[in-house]
Amino acid sequence: MHGEIKRGRFGDYLLTERPPTVAEYCSLRVGAGLTPKDPIAAEAGLARTLYAVCFEYRGEAIGMGRVIGDGGVFFDVVDIAVMPDHQKKGLGKAIMDALMAYIRRTARPTAWISLMAGPGVEEFYKRYGFITRGPERPGMSFMVEHDRPAAE
Numbered sequence: 001m002h003g004e005i006k007r008g009r010f011g012d013y014l015l016t017e018r019p020p021t022v023a024e025y026c027s028l029r030v031g032a033g034l035t036p037k038d039p040i041a042a043e044a045g046l047a048r049t050l051y052a053v054c055f056e057y058r059g060e061a062i063g064m065g066r067v068i069g070d071g072g073v074f075f076d077v078v079d080i081a082v083m084p085d086h087q088k089k090g091l092g093k094a095i096m097d098a099l100m101a102y103i104r105r106t107a108r109p110t111a112w113i114s115l116m117a118g119p120g121v122e123e124f125y126k127r128y129g130f131i132t133r134g135p136e137r138p139g140m141s142f143m144v145e146h147d148r149p150a151a152e
Contacts, residue, residue, distance in 0.1 A: 008094075012057060013086075015094055019052035024061040025079070032081035034118075050075070051102040055082070055091050062086045065095035067102055075103055077115035092124070100128055114139075 008015040020028060022043045030036050037045075046052075050071055055063030063082040069075040077099055082091045103113055116139070117125055122132055133139045 010055075010089075010091065010094060013062075013089075013091060014056045015098065016054050016056060017052070017098070018054055019046045019049045019066060020054050020061055020064045022046060024054070025064070028061060028064050028081045028083065029079070031083045033084075034079070034081055051099065051106075053095055053098045055086070055095065057086060063091045063095060065099050067099050071106070072108065073111060075107055075111060075113045077103075077113070080115075096125075096128055 019025075022039050025042050025046060026037060026039055028034075045068070046066075048068065050067045050069060052064065052066040054061045063086060065080045066078050067075055068078055077096075080092060080095055080099075082095070103111075107113065113130075115125060115130060117130075126132075
């Protein structure tokens with residue numbers, strides 16, 4: 001990963017340019033209220049991250065954000081998560097600032113930048129240029145669910 005923000009201090013917080021470990025990723029998703037992910041799937045996905053940052057507090061990962069995609073035509077902003085005890089301190093903004101700086105340096109004209117967000121956070125992402133898609137341009141998704149047990 002390349003970028004302007006290699007390491008940065010935000011008070012007692014340290015922002016590092018790196019993807020989370022599988023354990024950090026799974027813990028941050030659940031702790032921040034996102035859907036849990038299978039660790040084997042997480043390991044495969046994290047290995048294909050285009051760019052990521054993590055916030056650490058006293059040596060523990062307490063926030064993350066990633067950019068995934070093909071690195072040319074499509075970029076997806078995913079896994080923006082900050083543990084509840086550390087929210088409302090500007091960490092989410094710093095994560096998004098880092099991810100968007102990477103996208104601005106990397107994405108070529110006509111690249112498609114997207115993200116999916118939970119309810120109630122639309123205004124946060126609008127300040128980065130994201131728009132809510134209306135019924136004339138619906139977005140769709142689905143999650144694979146089957147009988148295969150998740151890795152433990």
